[in-house]
Amino acid sequence: MIDIVWLKRDLRLTDHAPLLHASHTSDPLVLLYIIEPMLINDPHYDSRHWRFIWQSLQDIQDQLDGVNAKLHIFFGDAVTVFNTLHHKHGIHAIYSHEEIGIEVTYQRDQAILEWTQAHQIDWHEYQFGAVIRGAKHRRDWDKRWKTVMRAPLANTPLERVNWCALTIDPELQPPQSLLNDWQRVDTAFQLGGAKQAWQTLDDFHHQRGIDYYWNISSPLNSRKYCSRLSPYLAWGNISLREMYQTLLENWNKTGWRRSLIALASRLHWHCHFIQKFEME
Template identity: 35%
Template sequence: IYEPEVIGADDFDARHLAFINASLRELEAALAERGGRLITRVGEAVEVIATLHDEIGFEAIHAHQETGNGMTYARDLRVADWARRSGVEVIEHRQHGVTRRLADRDGWARDWQALMSAPQVATPETIETVAGPASDGIEVPESFGLEAGDASHVPMQQGGEARAAEVLRSFLAARGEHYRSDLSSPVSAGEACSRLSPYLAYGNISLRRVYQRTEHRLLAIRRERRGSPWLKSLQAFGGRLRWHCHFMQKLEDEPAIEYRNMNRAFDGLREDEFNETWFQAWQEGLTGYPLVDACMRALRATGWINFRMRAMLVSFASYHLWLHWPRPAAFLARQFLDYEPGIHYSQFQMQSGTTGINAVRIYSPIKQVLDQDPDGVFIREWVPELAGVPAEHIAQPHLMPALLQESAGCVIGRDYPAPIVDHATAYNAARQRIFRARGSFEARTESRRVFVKHGSRRGARSRMRG
């Protein structure tokens, strides 16, 4: 069902619809091969389902168990209410290790392991279908007033089960060997990371399948007993699969974290100081901090950036610019092709320091250049204004002497902006304010509640990682 309310929301973008449509086209062909058909409709979910019920009649609705945003949650409640009144059973199938109505986190990891280790469901060879119901077909973004955007020189990932399978195969066969060492740098992460996230977000591949294929590859590596990076890389990747569901569980347990601070003691910390000019510069990749700008421009063009750089973007907005997180969160949701609400809002709260149970990480946009892109390879690709800047100045081009700026073809203030905030001043002010807030009696009390509800039970470090 193409739902105009969902498609018009502030966390939805044409890139999401394009990925969904590519997935639907492949699904349509796969269903046809098995004697089935895909029916699409445009409209409000309850109205569409009720109309179909009038047309063909049915006794049950099968759907995947979703941990979505507040809008889709409200829609699910409306569908469930209609189903009860109409005598229709709603059966939701778990797709991740997220547990509905979870009493507490004790035993959660054990349950996750059991679910991921269970046998996969086989694809049916034939499908019985009903004749008659009309389909609205595949709807293009323009039908909903969405702008498809400019074509990038690095195309976005395309949806579909076959593409998901190939991405997994290439990761486990070759690309993932240096995952552990290369995942943090934007120079290497595009190749070394799994790149499975959009396929998991839109159901092109199951987390169970990814987990079991990874475990199978790990077993083979252990048998080979080779001294390669594969073992540690795939062990690290397996840990990320667990964290995927861990963060989704947070939104499942407390849907309000989509729009309010997880730790309510931080209410009022940033809300009244939102600088629109800084927010605009951050969105456009014009902050005067080369790696921040390169990451934002790459993300807008490709729909993806690696986790460390995502954390840096959020940290910069939350600490250096002191922006309250909901509007930056909505903007980045539109940019992330792999937007998954449960992960997105949990991570935003964590990286902006509003959980009270996670370590405060204020990323230095200067140090991150030195650590992750010291030669400026990634920066020059995405911020061509800096193409002629020597490597020793790539982290802080505004410090170049005037003559060097001219010879490098990058005059600060003309070709590339000066930093919109001073790093040291902004860093120190943010650090002082966040730790003052964390130290209050209210914050410490609230943090205990947050940990009991959301904290990982996997060892002592969980207090730091949440």
């Protein structure tokens, strides 16, 4: 029997509650990302997104190389992939973050829920940032946001995980034609991955960010002075909590307070509007 940590829009190994909780079990652990044809064909996705995702996945593998572990990247619809893995290895439990996505990912998650229930497989889902699934009201939401953002990071000692490496069936391997496109670097776009995310955040707090407040609304200057963390948050290369706690670590730097207050408000808006999307 195996346990699976299913990566979706949380492409990192730090502050990752599903990975942390899965690491506490005795079952061999498989780290999985599924390239889903329905998303490749979805109009919300473009090659630039898939390049960023692919770079993020390679960054994860680079980190896993240090602990002799493997990220499994399979191609196919999620139910088929999980069904194949269950028949070959036996799945005890699946761990993932809740995904606040689009209609097709919602329908996919509903299909996975039905499949796990039919096969008596535990699916443990963990909260995305401070967004509360199924919330009926917003009372005390701001207070709870601060509690979540100030909580300890869910970091996992990677060397202590009981990693499992599987052989990829030929029919589940990503088509090489797709990989050839995604492996092409386009210098007009930011590179994906946690390493790039942290470098961008460090650069913001060391130099660019001091003038954030005065330039955030400038079409010409915002490209330089904004955090430039949006794609890294969108694909989960860095968590909102990691970004917020780094902001707090820099809170008392001379001359930075107004810019950090402005950034903190926008981090709050991030969950605020996703919560509205989830509820409405």
